Every structure is written in C-alpha cells, then in structure tokens.
Amino acid sequence: MSLPELEPFLSWFQSNGGTIDLDAVGFKIFSAAEGGRGAVALKNIEKEQTLFTIPRSLVLSTDTSSLPEKFGLNDWKRRELDKGWSGLILCMMWEDAQASDSKWAQYLVILPTQFNTPMFWDEQDLKELEGTSVVEKLGKQDAERDFNDKVVPAIQSRPDLFPPESLSTYYSLERYHITGSRILSRSFDIERGATDEVSGEEELDGEADRSTGSAMDVDEDNAPAGVEDNSIQDDATGEEEEEDEEDAINVSMVPVADLLNARYGSENAKLFYEDKVLKMIATKRISIGEQIWNTYNDLPNSELLRKYGHVDVLPLQGRDEGNPADIVEIRADLVLSTYLERSNEAATTTSSHERIDWWLEEGGDDVFVVETNFDVPEAMISLTRLLYLSSSDWEKAREKGKPPKPRLDLQTSNLLGLVLQKRIAQYPSTIEEDKKLLKDEPGMPWNKYQALIVRLGEKRILNSTLQRLQTMVAAEKAKESGAQKRKPASQSSKSTTKKTKR
Missing domain, CATH: 3.90.1420.10 (Rubisco LSMT, substrate-binding domain)
Known part of the structure; x- marks a missing residue:
C-alpha cells in the first residue's frame, strides 16, 4: 500500500539502487495528531529487520550535489558556503531549479512546500508564544543575514549557474526559508563514509544522528546487536578536535528515511550507516497496522513546535496532559x-x-x-x-x-x-x-x-x-x-x- 503521489518517487528510489520491502512497509495519511503522512507496517516486522536501504549516492548533501564543484571549491569555501546550512540550502535550491535534469527531481517534488512552524507564523500567532524561548530561537534574522551576505552575492557572481530569469522563482528569500525548514525538519547528521574499500562482509558502523540541529535524533542505547557506537561525543578537548568532528559529520537529506514520523516514546525503527549505504532497521517488533516511528530523541514541545510544527500531548501524572520531556x-x-x-x-x-x-x-x-x-x-x-x-x-x-x-x-x-x-x-x-x-x-x-x-x-x-x-x-x-x-x-x-x- 503506497500513496499514489509517492509511486514515481519509489520507482526512482529503487531504480537508483535503493531497496525497500514494500510487502512490509507502506505509506498512508495518518491523522494530524499522528503526524500526517507516514509509514505503516503491512505485516508483522521483527526486531532487527531491515526495512529499506539507501545508497549514499542517493543522499542529498553538499558532498553529493555537483553544484560546489561547478561553482569552484575554493570560491565555495572563500564565500563560507561550507559553513552552516547556507551551502546545503543553495544546493537544494539549485537542484530544484534543474527540474527533471536533477538527479533528485523525483525526491524534491515530494518534499513539503508549506510549514506550520512558528518561522511562518504572523505576529498575532507569535504573541501566543510570549514567555517561551521559541521565538528567540527561530533564527529568522540570522538566516536572512546569511541569505543576503553569503547566498545572494554567490548567486550574482555566477549567472551561468544561476540565470537571472530564474532568481525570483527558485532563489527568493521565501524559497530560502522553505528550503531551510525542509532541512530543519527532515535532515540527518551522517558521518562521512570512508574512501577505502571494505574487505569481506560489511558490518553496521553506527547510527545516523539528528541531534546537532538537524531533524530527528537517535538513542544510542537501543542499537541492534553488533552495531558499534561511532557517534560524535560532546567532550572534545580543543577547537581542533571540534573542527575535525564537524568535518566528519555531514548534514544530509535522506530519501525515504525522512518519510517516517516520530512521537514521544514511540520509536521502533532507526537509521544506521555503513560505509556505502544507510539502513533503516526495526529496533523492536512492529505489529501489522502499526505506524513505523523514527525518533526526535523525545524533544520538549517547544522544540517540536519550532522544528516540526507540532506538539506531543500525552497523559501526565494526575489528570493533566502534555509532554513528559518538556523543559x-x-x-x-x-x-x-x-x-x-x-x-x-x-x-x-x-x-x-x-x-x-x-x-x-x-x-x-x-x-x-x-x-x-x-x-x-x-x-x-x-x-x-x-x-x-x-x-x-x-x-x-x-x-x-x-x-x-x-x-x-x-x-x-x-x-x-x-x-x-x-x-x-x-x-x-x-x-x-x-x-x-x-x-x-x-x-x-x-x-x-x-x-x-x-x-x-x-x-x-x-x-x-x-x-x-x-x-x-x-x-x-x-x-x-x-x-x-x-x-x-x-x-x-x-x-x-x-x-x-x-
């Protein structure tokens, strides 16, 4: 069972080396309280079963998009497009502008174009958040500063890559905010793959992390047997180590993996990486008809609303309802x-x-x-x-x-x-x-x-x-x-x- 609008995307995914067990995994529209479009188990799924596999070549990032190389890597770095998200946003806008010529055309077309996050609320709605830290964390002014100081000059410097007639359609400030919200709500932080050949049978190396500002987080304690913990730690002893760690992690858009919803305490599948591929693996038994949930690392409602435009409402002690992870x-x-x-x-x-x-x-x-x-x-x-x-x-x-x-x-x-x-x-x-x-x-x-x-x-x-x-x-x-x-x-x-x- 798949949604009709996803069929061209799933065909593209499989024809480009992705594998998915469509006998076990389907897609449907859930209620708004359950996340809207998401994945469902079409049959009983056992713990540690692989649900789908994504070749690293299908991951969309600044490493896989051809834009940085066409732009010139030295100039790309000189304009600091290798820092923060501005480079990835520009890559995604450029890939979108290539239409059917883009490798990710069938993927980009299924990504949301509208968001319910406070980034897009009017002043009256934002007043409802007075007293919380949500508004000051939106980063709207910082994003617009990056757009004006880094992205616009880069675009203007290369009319061969960014034709003037396409600027208002694909490279507007509005498109910049929408693309940034796509990254915020759907991206993964993935450790860059090794360049050396792996001899013998490959083992799972670690978990694709969404903890450093991208989308969903992972709980390292629930890794399947045999998975090594190669996650980035927070106790770096110096700036050099921190820079090395940042270079080792790449914020990436991962087709199919980002279709899974998340809810507090409900995670039953998680994304792991190997040298050449990423794998979504069940972390517990999933019964037929159940939604397949990834995880946001049980974020408080303030962060869920800021990043994803929804809140979790669950039973609390007494007769109240809310999010047990609130802060x-x-x-x-x-x-x-x-x-x-x-x-x-x-x-x-x-x-x-x-x-x-x-x-x-x-x-x-x-x-x-x-x-x-x-x-x-x-x-x-x-x-x-x-x-x-x-x-x-x-x-x-x-x-x-x-x-x-x-x-x-x-x-x-x-x-x-x-x-x-x-x-x-x-x-x-x-x-x-x-x-x-x-x-x-x-x-x-x-x-x-x-x-x-x-x-x-x-x-x-x-x-x-x-x-x-x-x-x-x-x-x-x-x-x-x-x-x-x-x-x-x-x-x-x-x-x-x-x-x-x-």
Missing part, C-alpha cells in the same frame, strides 16, 4: 538582575558583574534548564551562591577555579524562589487562565492551540518547582525555629554574656 529555560541574567534588585548597592553591582564574567569564562551556563523532575538546576544554585560569597571567599573560589557547591540554604532558596516567580511572570497569562482557555475553547485555531500547549507545559514545571522550593524553605525555617525554642536558657545566657564582654 523551561531560565537565563542567568534573570538570576543576576534579581540578586541586584535585592542588594541595591553600586559596589555589589560591580562585583557581581565581575563574578558573572568569571563564571562564563570558566564555562558556566548562561541558560539553565528546569525539567519535569522539578529540581532547581545545580548550576543555577551554584551561580546564586557565587553571587552571595563574601569578598574573601570569592577570591578563594577564583584562585581555585571552582564555583561554590550547589548546596541550597535559606538565602539561596529565597532568591531562587523570586527568580522562579519572575520567570512565571514573563508569560502574559496564568496557568489557571490557560487551563480554562483549553477547556472553554476546544475549537481554537491550530497555532493558538499548539502555543497554549507549549506554555502550559512550561508553567506546570515552573509552578511545581516553585512549590517544591517553597516547601523546602518552610520546612527549613520550621526546623530552625524548633531548634531555637529547644535551646536551653543557660546556653542563651552564656551567649549573651560573651557578646557583652566583647
């Missing part, structure tokens, strides 16, 4: 401004900024992430205690190069409680108002509904974290009060006498 971001400057408001001294301001600069130089976070465990982030506690250090303790911390341990005390807890309250106040509505709106307006516009789900999830986390912190503070105060009441009168008298003698 809230709190900026370090909110902690600093709250502290300075309480201290209200010019000298403190100078010292605090000095401490913040040191914190950042030492690799401290400038954004703290609060999760559904409702714990105040340890780094946030440590920064707060750093601000409260005496001058002598601050000098010791700087000499040792170590910030304070993340230990909560009453002073720190009180300030963090104020920080959480201020973060909650950044939303224009309360959690009670949002819950009422969700209940009273079931037919609200889709964008408004999704924004509501995002901010509700964040407010639940903030409110629960604040309540937990306040409970801890109250318990600590009660403990201290009880200790004072139990203190013997003679002890209190001795203490007073000592103070008098001084």
Whole structure:
C-alpha cells in the first residue's frame, strides 16, 4: 500500500539502487495528531529487520550535489558556503531549479512546500508564544543575514549557474526559508563514509544522528546487536578536535528515511550507516497496522513546535496532559538582575558583574534548564551562591577555579524562589487562565492551540518547582525555629554574656 503521489518517487528510489520491502512497509495519511503522512507496517516486522536501504549516492548533501564543484571549491569555501546550512540550502535550491535534469527531481517534488512552524507564523500567532524561548530561537534574522551576505552575492557572481530569469522563482528569500525548514525538519547528521574499500562482509558502523540541529535524533542505547557506537561525543578537548568532528559529520537529506514520523516514546525503527549505504532497521517488533516511528530523541514541545510544527500531548501524572520531556529555560541574567534588585548597592553591582564574567569564562551556563523532575538546576544554585560569597571567599573560589557547591540554604532558596516567580511572570497569562482557555475553547485555531500547549507545559514545571522550593524553605525555617525554642536558657545566657564582654 503506497500513496499514489509517492509511486514515481519509489520507482526512482529503487531504480537508483535503493531497496525497500514494500510487502512490509507502506505509506498512508495518518491523522494530524499522528503526524500526517507516514509509514505503516503491512505485516508483522521483527526486531532487527531491515526495512529499506539507501545508497549514499542517493543522499542529498553538499558532498553529493555537483553544484560546489561547478561553482569552484575554493570560491565555495572563500564565500563560507561550507559553513552552516547556507551551502546545503543553495544546493537544494539549485537542484530544484534543474527540474527533471536533477538527479533528485523525483525526491524534491515530494518534499513539503508549506510549514506550520512558528518561522511562518504572523505576529498575532507569535504573541501566543510570549514567555517561551521559541521565538528567540527561530533564527529568522540570522538566516536572512546569511541569505543576503553569503547566498545572494554567490548567486550574482555566477549567472551561468544561476540565470537571472530564474532568481525570483527558485532563489527568493521565501524559497530560502522553505528550503531551510525542509532541512530543519527532515535532515540527518551522517558521518562521512570512508574512501577505502571494505574487505569481506560489511558490518553496521553506527547510527545516523539528528541531534546537532538537524531533524530527528537517535538513542544510542537501543542499537541492534553488533552495531558499534561511532557517534560524535560532546567532550572534545580543543577547537581542533571540534573542527575535525564537524568535518566528519555531514548534514544530509535522506530519501525515504525522512518519510517516517516520530512521537514521544514511540520509536521502533532507526537509521544506521555503513560505509556505502544507510539502513533503516526495526529496533523492536512492529505489529501489522502499526505506524513505523523514527525518533526526535523525545524533544520538549517547544522544540517540536519550532522544528516540526507540532506538539506531543500525552497523559501526565494526575489528570493533566502534555509532554513528559518538556523543559523551561531560565537565563542567568534573570538570576543576576534579581540578586541586584535585592542588594541595591553600586559596589555589589560591580562585583557581581565581575563574578558573572568569571563564571562564563570558566564555562558556566548562561541558560539553565528546569525539567519535569522539578529540581532547581545545580548550576543555577551554584551561580546564586557565587553571587552571595563574601569578598574573601570569592577570591578563594577564583584562585581555585571552582564555583561554590550547589548546596541550597535559606538565602539561596529565597532568591531562587523570586527568580522562579519572575520567570512565571514573563508569560502574559496564568496557568489557571490557560487551563480554562483549553477547556472553554476546544475549537481554537491550530497555532493558538499548539502555543497554549507549549506554555502550559512550561508553567506546570515552573509552578511545581516553585512549590517544591517553597516547601523546602518552610520546612527549613520550621526546623530552625524548633531548634531555637529547644535551646536551653543557660546556653542563651552564656551567649549573651560573651557578646557583652566583647
């Protein structure tokens, strides 16, 4: 079972070396809540069964498109089209402009041309996301800067490759945003294949990763038996290592693999790479009729909405619904401004900024992430205690190069409680108002509904974290009060006498 519009694409895929088990894998339109167009199991699929195989030659990237070579590799790099996504976007727009002459013509025609992501929302819809970090992460201004500073000059320099009459059709800013959204929502980060011949039987080398800003992520712990972990780690020890790792990874469009949808906790298939091919392999048994799910690495709704234009709504504890992976971001400057408001001294301001600069130089976070465990982030506690250090303790911390341990005390807890309250106040509505709106307006516009789900999830986390912190503070105060009441009168008298003698 395949959708009619996919038949030419699947024929192209198979005639160019791709293999797919069409007796086991079909494609259909699911409901919007289940991702729309996706893959379905036509029969029971066993764990570790290969669903389809993609030759690396069918992957669309800056390595496989002929544009960089035609443009001239030195000039391509001089214009920094080898950095970020601008080069891949230009390659995809150029391939699109070649129409039937492009190797990927049948693939490009099935890619979406419209997106529900906030990148394309109007100002009224974007206001619904006020208080969340979604809008500031859209990167629309950065993308347009790259378009104007890198892509447009490159296009204008080569009218032989980019005919002037085609510019408004294939190389407009709108097409640039659409192509960038295609990459954001559907690409994979793939380790570049080895150039040496592989002798003997090939083994699976590792997993095609979508964790560094491309589309879906992978969970390395669920790899089939025999798969080596060749994934890129985050603990590079220097800039040279980081550059080597970036060079080893190529953001790529992978035909057929990007047809799979994803949903929190539902992954049952994953893309792995070999030297010459990529393979989509079942990571668990999939029953007939089930959707075949890839994974977004269980992203929070804020990221799902930003990248893919949808949210996950699942049962939570109690009667609420939402995404168990939701998070809230709190900026370090909110902690600093709250502290300075309480201290209200010019000298403190100078010292605090000095401490913040040191914190950042030492690799401290400038954004703290609060999760559904409702714990105040340890780094946030440590920064707060750093601000409260005496001058002598601050000098010791700087000499040792170590910030304070993340230990909560009453002073720190009180300030963090104020920080959480201020973060909650950044939303224009309360959690009670949002819950009422969700209940009273079931037919609200889709964008408004999704924004509501995002901010509700964040407010639940903030409110629960604040309540937990306040409970801890109250318990600590009660403990201290009880200790004072139990203190013997003679002890209190001795203490007073000592103070008098001084």
